[in-house]
Amino acid sequence: MTPLLSAASLRHLWRHPAQLLLALLGLALGVGTIVAVDVATSSARRALELSVEAVNGAATDQIVGGPTGIDEALYLRLRNEFVPPASTGVYFAPVLDGYATVGERTLELLGVDPFASAELAGEGGRQAVPAIRSFAGVEDLRRWLTVPGAVLMSATTRTELGLLTGRGFFLTVGGRREMATLIGELKDANAGLDGVLFSDIAQAQEWLGAAGKLSRIDVRLPRAAAGTALRMRLRSLLPPELELRTTQGSARETFALTDAFTTNLRAMSLLALLVGTFLIYGAISFAVVQRRPIIAVLRALGATRRQVLSTVLAEALVLGVLGAVLGVVLGLLIGRGLVQLVSQTINDLYFVVAVRAVSVPPATIVKGLAAGIGTAFVAALLPALEVAASAPQLALSRSALESRATAIARALALLGAVLGVLAALIVMNSSRSLFAGFVALFLLLVGVAALTPTALRLLALGSARLLGRRSPVLRVALGAIAASLSRTGVAIAALGMALTAMIGVAIMVQSFRESLREWLTQTMRADVYVSAPGPAQSPERQLDPEVIRAILAVPAVRDHSESRWVSVPSARGPLDLNAIKLVTHAAFSFTAGEATAAWKEFARGAIFISEPLAWRLELAPADTLTLVTASGPHEFRIAAVYREYGNDHGEILMNLPDYQRLWHDQGISGLGLYLTPGVGAARAIPEVRAAVAGRQALLIRSNADLRELSLRIFDRTFVIARVLNWLAAGVAALGLLSALIAWELEREREIAILRALGLTPGGTSVLVLAQTVFMGCAALLAAIPAGVLTALVLTDVINRRAFGWRIDLHLSSAQFTNALLLALAATIAAAAYPAWRGARAEIAHALREE
Numbered sequence: 001m002t003p004l005l006s007a008a009s010l011r012h013l014w015r016h017p018a019q020l021l022l023a024l025l026g027l028a029l030g031v032g033t034i035v036a037v038d039v040a041t042s043s044a045r046r047a048l049e050l051s052v053e054a055v056n057g058a059a060t061d062q063i064v065g066g067p068t069g070i071d072e073a074l075y076l077r078l079r080n081e082f083v084p085p086a087s088t089g090v091y092f093a094p095v096l097d098g099y100a101t102v103g104e105r106t107l108e109l110l111g112v113d114p115f116a117s118a119e120l121a122g123e124g125g126r127q128a129v130p131a132i133r134s135f136a137g138v139e140d141l142r143r144w145l146t147v148p149g150a151v152l153m154s155a156t157t158r159t160e161l162g163l164l165t166g167r168g169f170f171l172t173v174g175g176r177r178e179m180a181t182l183i184g185e186l187k188d189a190n191a192g193l194d195g196v197l198f199s200d201i202a203q204a205q206e207w208l209g210a211a212g213k214l215s216r217i218d219v220r221l222p223r224a225a226a227g228t229a230l231r232m233r234l235r236s237l238l239p240p241e242l243e244l245r246t247t248q249g250s251a252r253e254t255f256a257l258t259d260a261f262t263t264n265l266r267a268m269s270l271l272a273l274l275v276g277t278f279l280i281y282g283a284i285s286f287a288v289v290q291r292r293p294i295i296a297v298l299r300a301l302g303a304t305r306r307q308v309l310s311t312v313l314a315e316a317l318v319l320g321v322l323g324a325v326l327g328v329v330l331g332l333l334i335g336r337g338l339v340q341l342v343s344q345t346i347n348d349l350y351f352v353v354a355v356r357a358v359s360v361p362p363a364t365i366v367k368g369l370a371a372g373i374g375t376a377f378v379a380a381l382l383p384a385l386e387v388a389a390s391a392p393q394l395a396l397s398r399s400a401l402e403s404r405a406t407a408i409a410r411a412l413a414l415l416g417a418v419l420g421v422l423a424a425l426i427v428m429n430s431s432r433s434l435f436a437g438f439v440a441l442f443l444l445l446v447g448v449a450a451l452t453p454t455a456l457r458l459l460a461l462g463s464a465r466l467l468g469r470r471s472p473v474l475r476v477a478l479g480a481i482a483a484s485l486s487r488t489g490v491a492i493a494a495l496g497m498a499l500t501a502m503i504g505v506a507i508m509v510q511s512f513r514e515s516l517r518e519w520l521t522q523t524m525r526a527d528v529y530v531s532a533p534g535p536a537q538s539p540e541r542q543l544d545p546e547v548i549r550a551i552l553a554v555p556a557v558r559d560h561s562e563s564r565w566v567s568v569p570s571a572r573g574p575l576d577l578n579a580i581k582l583v584t585h586a587a588f589s590f591t592a593g594e595a596t597a598a599w600k601e602f603a604r605g606a607i608f609i610s611e612p613l614a615w616r617l618e619l620a621p622a623d624t625l626t627l628v629t630a631s632g633p634h635e636f637r638i639a640a641v642y643r644e645y646g647n648d649h650g651e652i653l654m655n656l657p658d659y660q661r662l663w664h665d666q667g668i669s670g671l672g673l674y675l676t677p678g679v680g681a682a683r684a685i686p687e688v689r690a691a692v693a694g695r696q697a698l699l700i701r702s703n704a705d706l707r708e709l710s711l712r713i714f715d716r717t718f719v720i721a722r723v724l725n726w727l728a729a730g731v732a733a734l735g736l737l738s739a740l741i742a743w744e745l746e747r748e749r750e751i752a753i754l755r756a757l758g759l760t761p762g763g764t765s766v767l768v769l770a771q772t773v774f775m776g777c778a779a780l781l782a783a784i785p786a787g788v789l790t791a792l793v794l795t796d797v798i799n800r801r802a803f804g805w806r807i808d809l810h811l812s813s814a815q816f817t818n819a820l821l822l823a824l825a826a827t828i829a830a831a832a833y834p835a836w837r838g839a840r841a842e843i844a845h846a847l848r849e850e
Contacts (some may be wrong), residue, residue, distance in 0.1 A: 035331025111204025324372025613650020
């Protein structure tokens with residue numbers, strides 16, 4: 001009997017290739033989305049890991065300081081304390097780190113000492129920094145030390161920038177144009193070094209304006225207990241403003257910057273697979289429904305429940321394997337495109353990293369295959385159990401099948417309500433857990449899917465009663481929808497869930513964008529902003545004092561604000577700090593703390609912290625935060641928490657004179673220029689440029705231009721979310737297309753009866769189209785309120801817990817447009833072929849019983 005069941009299964013699949021291919025494609029898209037996101041995030045992380053490993057070399061620890069760096073005299077003193085290194089097992093190497101721009105490309109500029117770095121690397125030098133490994137002999141070392149502006153870079157970077165070995169080129173550091181000479185290429189350079197430019201430390205000090213200063217001192221200590229004791233001794237020798245960190249700890253802090261970002265991407269990819277689960281369930285259950293009469297006959301002839309169950313599950317496993325393999329291949333292709341989007345976002349928001357190679361961890365392939373096969377098996381289990389448990393005589397009855405489908409729909413509606421309540425309870429009882437927030441979101445989406453079949457049935461029955469008085473044909477058509485939940489329920493549920501997610505993400509993105517726009521309008525009070533080029537918190541990003549005086553002497557400038565953006569050490573890791581001298585206090589909106597009292601405390605040395613930092617460190621007004629200043633740890637009172645969307649890890653706001661006094665740093669990173677009344681930015685900016693011409697290259701932008709740039713970066717950041725959201729919606733559309741085409745084709749005899757009773761070919765097309773569009777609209781109607789609720793979860797729970805932002809909800813009709821278009825496009829596409837076929841079918845042939 002088993003061969004007979006298998007033959008019946010194969011024959012059915014062979015006769016319905018479109019249905020099979022659509023199911024395979026839907027599963028492949030779901031799996032492919034997961035694989036693509038894994039490939040993109042893993043590639044970016046691997047590039048960063050390679051860069052960190054290569055730059056750190058053999059160092060086990062790092063001595064780091066504040067924004068003014070480390071006095072190089074400390075390096076000499078430490079070497080004298082641990083002489084000879086071979087007996088103490090402690091090695092040191094000075095490093096100066098900054099950024100330089102070549103053309104349009106920003107590179108990390110790394111100044112190293114070749115002798116100290118080689119010593120720190122030890123015998124063999126396999127863990128030496130790449131610049132040292134690139135020296136083939138004494139001649140290379142001579143050129144490194146004697147050629148003015150000598151640098152090394154990877155072959156890939158050299159080719160992209162169009163540079164020639166042995167030739168000079170210009171680079172820009174902090175807005176100052178400098179001459180460099182490429183003396184060679186890095187040997188054994190991995191992809192992580194494509195964003196790094198190596199120079200001698202003395203040359204880097206000259207370019208970065210950091211004479212006698214270091215960014216850090218790399219340290220190699222012995223392992224185990226000896227290293228622990230030496231680490232404690234070394235800490236005791238350091239000034240209070242410096243700290244000793246392990247390289248592993250520093251790397252973890254760097255990788256942690258992108259954790260929330262990548263977590264959100266992975267959650268979006270799981271949504272596509274969740275929709276794919278419904279699609280596979282719909283395909284398998286529909287295939288089972290179509291074969292119920294055949295299975296019932298075979299059961300009556302002696303086929304056992306076990307044989308039926310194993311046949312359906314084997315069919316699902318074959319489908320799962322094919323879909324998973326196709327999905328992995330598709331994911332690898334999509335992943336290559338996502339790599340650029342992910343790396344662009346990381347460069348915009350976090351740090352400079354060059355992602356060249358596409359990294360495909362074996363675990364990603366295993367995860368994709370397991371997800372596809374597991375999804376197909378789980379999705380097929382319920383319909384397989386249901387058909388195996390049915391009595392043969394009931395399986396032959398269509399009314400019994402639809403009665404059971406209606407009962408299941410009622411049970412699912414109850415389950416959907418329970419899932420909604422459960423999601424609300426999880427949100428209320430988990431104040432900070434991002435994982436719990438995602439669990440609540442997925443429960444909400446599954447709950448919507450569970451409610452949709454019942455909503456479809458009630459809408460169809462209500463519309464049939466309302467419209468049936470005018471048109472018996474409409475009453476039959478709408479009644480057929482309500483009576484066919486076994487065919488359409490799952491597909492409409494998947495579409496409803498995808499539309500809910502689409503509406504929710506659209507509202508969240510638009511709400512975030514509007515909140516950002518309003519914040520930018522409030523915060524940017526100056527008419528023109530001037531800053532040195534470079535990454536935000538890099539110490540070399542400062543304006544030349546002579547340039548500042550020249551700018552302020554421009555007649556159009558009435559007043560100005562000053563800012564210094566740096567990263568400072570603290571007991572909780574490095575924190576971003578913005579020291580300011582303001583013209584007006586109206587630029588800041590407080591979410592905690594009373595404004596008048598807060599500004600008085602601020603003038604007396606208190607600090608403000610942004611919402612993301614307050615959330616991440618669990619701080620509030622009246623709490624204290626200890627920062628490491630130039631004279632050691634200093635405790636600051638927090639006066640208020642302010643709204644800020646420019647930094648997802650948060651920042652500290654400090655009075656500029658207090659910062660200059662405590663950190664001994666007189667640098668200014670940026671100016672806000674307030675213009676004389678009647679003078680516009682279009683007139684003032686050329687005057688400012690003329691005043692600084694030939695002194696320092698600066699970023700000079702009007703208020704409006706800077707707002708536009710910020711919103712452009714925002715839009716670029718959320719391209720990935722939109723891509724993943726459309727992939728999930730595409731999976732749902734395929735599911736609907738597959739189910740509705742099969743359902744409409746199965747109704748050939750019903751449509752032929754209507755044709756025989758007088759329905760015209762044109763009326764047949766309109767009837768089929770009206771049925772499918774009605775179902776799409778029903779899914780959309782269910783998705784609209786659920787989408788708004790999803791948006792609330794995304795803004796008030798997911799984004800709040802991931803980044804600490806408070807986002808005001810903004811609703812507009814445009815947010816629902818894409819969902820409407822998707823619903824209409826999917827349903828019209830599903831109706832096109834059946835409508836054409838039904839209108840042209842021979843009535844007698846369609847009415848003939850087999």
